[in-house]
Amino acid sequence: MKGADFIQKVAVIGSGVMGAQIAAHVANAGYPVYLFDIVPDGAADRNQLANAALERLQKMDPAPLMSKKAARLMMPANLTDDVMKLGECDWIIEAIVENVAIKRDLYKKVDAYRKPGSVVSSNTSTIPLQQLLEGQSERFAADFLITHFFNPPRYLRLLELVVGPRTRKDAAENIAYFCDIKLGKGVVPCHDTPGFIANRIGTYFMQAAINATFEHGLTVEEADAVAGAPMGIPKTGVFGLLDLIGLDLMPLISKSFLATLPADDYYRRIYRQPALFDKMIADGYTGRKGKGGFYKLEKTETGKQKRVLNLITGDYGDESKGKIPTLDNAGKDLKKLCESSDKFGKFATDILAQTLCYTASLVPQIADDIVAIDTAMRLGYNWKFGPFELIDKLGVGWLCDQIKASGRAVPPLLEACQGSFYTINDGQPQYMKTDGRYATVPVPQGVLLLADVKRRQKPMLKNGSAQLWNLGGGVACFEMTTKMNTFDPDVFKLLNETIDKIETEWRDWKGLVIYSDGEHFSAGANLGLAMFAINLAHWPLLENFIAEGQKTFRRLRFAPFPTVAATSGLALGGGCEITLHCSAVQAHAETYMGLVEVGVGIIPGWGGCVQMLRRAVAGKKFGGPIPPIAEAFETISLAKTGKSAFEAREYGYLQNHDAITMNRDRLLFDAKQKVVSLSEGYHPPKEISFRLPGKAGKAALQLALQVFRLQGKASAHDVKIGEALATVMTGDDTTPFVELTEGQLIELERREFMALVKDPLTWDRINHMLNTGKPLRN
Secondary structure (H helix, E strand, C coil), rough: CCEEEEEEEECEECCCCCHHHHHHHHHHHHCCEEEEECCCCCCCCEEEEHHHHHHHHHHHHCCCCHHHHHHHHHHECCCCCHHHHHHHHEEEEECCCCCCCHHHHHHHHHHHCCCCEEEEEEECCCCCHHCCCCCCHHHHHHHHEEEEEECCCCCCEEEEECCCCCHEEEEEHHHHHHHCCCCEEEEECCCCCCCCCCHHHHHHHHHHHHHHHHHHHCCHHHHHCCCCCHCCCCCCCHHHHHHHHHHHHHHHHHHHHHHCCCCCCCCHCCCCHHHHHHHHCCCCEEEEEECCCCEEEEEEEEEEEEEECCCCCCCCEECCCCCCHHHHHCCCHHHHCCCCHHHHHHHHHHHHHHHHHHHCCCCCCCCHHHHHHHHHHHHHHCCCCCCCHHHHCCCHHHHHHHHHCCCCCHHHHHHHHHCCCCEEECCCEEEEECCEEEECCCCCCCCCCCCHHHHHCCCEEEECCCEEEEECCEEEEEEECCHHHCCCCHHHHHHHHHHHHHHHCCCCCCEEEEEECCCCCCCEHHHHHHHHHHHHHCCHHHHHHHHHHHHHHHHHHCCCCEEEEEEEEECCHHHHHHHHHHHEEEEEEEEEEEEEHHHHHHCCCCCHHHHHHHHHHHHCCCCHHHHHHHHHHHHHHCCCCCCCCHHHHCCCCCCCCCCECCCHHHHHHHHHHHHHHCCCCCCCCCCCCEECHHHHHHHHHHHHHHHHHCCCCHHHHHHHHHHHHHHHHCCCCCCCCCEEEEHHHHHHHHHHHHHHHHCCHHHHHHHHHHHHHHCCCC
8 A cells, every 4th residue: 555545544642733733734634643642640631731732723823724624533642541542543743842862762652552564753853863763673763754844734835754774665655645645745855964954944044144134234124124025035034934933942943953963064153142032032022922022013092003123222113114225126136136235235145145055065965956955945934936046046156256255165066056056958947966967857746837838838828817728638727817816808808719719629628727826726806907997987897897707607617628627825706706617626725715705895796696506506496495595695795715625615615526635736737637537428517497585585684684783793885785695696586486597697696796886885895905905894
């Protein structure tokens, strides 16, 4: 058995922050998992620690669980009464305190009770594998490896995998396969060195940035602004990240590194702990988990106000609203930023030159190749570019000049690079190996990247808002290219042209995937375009936009070939509606899906109401069932949003035949395979008719709206929106004895939409969303 087949049950030992969240993510994947801990002295509940951890998981934000149902797969246990249960498990993950002696004692206990062939791994972030195995049996060593998850495990994709010389090859392969396919991890093989890859480089970068902030006289906000988005690093930058992870953890991480790093490692030269940091830790200012950190929120009469620490005085001051001209002038040109002669340019050059030089000196010590290092930093620290990708942006020659100017030796890997670390050869991305030769960047089986497709071909169809690609095997891919993949008339135009082509000229094609390589599937309609029409009172233009969307989505639904929406990130409003019309959805687990139109004062206008109604009454007999209609009404009127693909299924946005992909890199391949499987003997659905309750049903829904109004949970405009929705969901002036077609309900949906969009209170909601990105409940 391999990977997913080999593992049927998991145990996690250690119910702290990491252990509990690792167990939660195993449960997210649908596997039963024991969460073990010790029995506290004198505890009445012998599973007190594990039970407390399970309760915390339910309340955490962001949520570690993708669905509340996943919690049912998590079972509390203790190492005294339940140790025999380890024998049921195929994979046992240790996530206890970073103390090598305590870990070794635990391993001996685990080895005595585990079943033959089970795999044991440690989540250690600092202790080398060879040290952990001292004193362990040969059998244990053959089944042992390190699986270092990043916190939080649900959201950070990196898993660093370290194997020893005695580790069974199939044990490592099985765990890597399971973590990739079932847990959605980017598995990066690492050498058995201190801090492995990401923390080794990330910690150095943080220390270099802290030092440079003081040396160049930057403020907290200035340092985060420069060492953030301009470098492709999350906007938390340096000090915001310290607040996030906890300032008190940094001395512990540094202590571990100083105890294990080679004597000549450059981290030893740059390490220093400012006295201000020690005082902050002593006073409880450790970051978000403490009284505050480099940033803190203070309550005022007008709400909460962000305050920022002054690194010189140690006092908090008001947040700065001013921009940094150097960043504006540089734009997205990182090298231009570094070449600026002011303190911001010198700061950027200082930390990048130090970090990139250090990173280059670590190959092949910490990893076999640069691809592993770049992948680790992108997936573990959410860097947009890995270190060697950054070097290519800045230029190898430029970096070598900076290193020489600082008095450091140029690492051999940089000297061996005569051009760039990455190149494209015959449409294939290649990377430079340690010997200076180039090799193709490996792509795992079952991974299909649209970026790779684009390098090898030109689009089959294209306009300013969308393009069509050939995925091979008779499957096409429709990609939106607008900001946040919002819908505009050109998107509909190209989608209609695509449907026309496959229906007529490309009849041998199997079907269509709707997908984007970007972070989000679609944020819905282009609200700016809608507001433009509203400002001109050009109602025919707006109604035509809505009608065109309805017509296009209906064409998708009844197309003679299968259509599959491959979703990830946001699939909101119109982005959700298009999925409701597709033959199937292949959703990445981290899909945030919902019909959220009420937040901008309207109802779904591209068939979303009708499709949710269709799903609600599917299979119901004569009489227009109020409870299913009421459930669908509630889902739309409350703008319920699934915060994972699993929650989206619970809300009815996904159906049982829709599938979920855990690994984002595998989404497009899975969607393509879905099209291929559906294409065999495919027949489009038939249009159905509805028997709806009419005014009697609407009265029941109106009563619920008035209750919300009296409870202060809904404004008068919310009630008006709800009544428009109720009109559509109950069929308006009909009775259960009359059959209504989908087409009739589509017209009713559009009529109610247009009535709402002419209301000034709706205009306020749309403007507020455009200006703030947040809904207005006026």
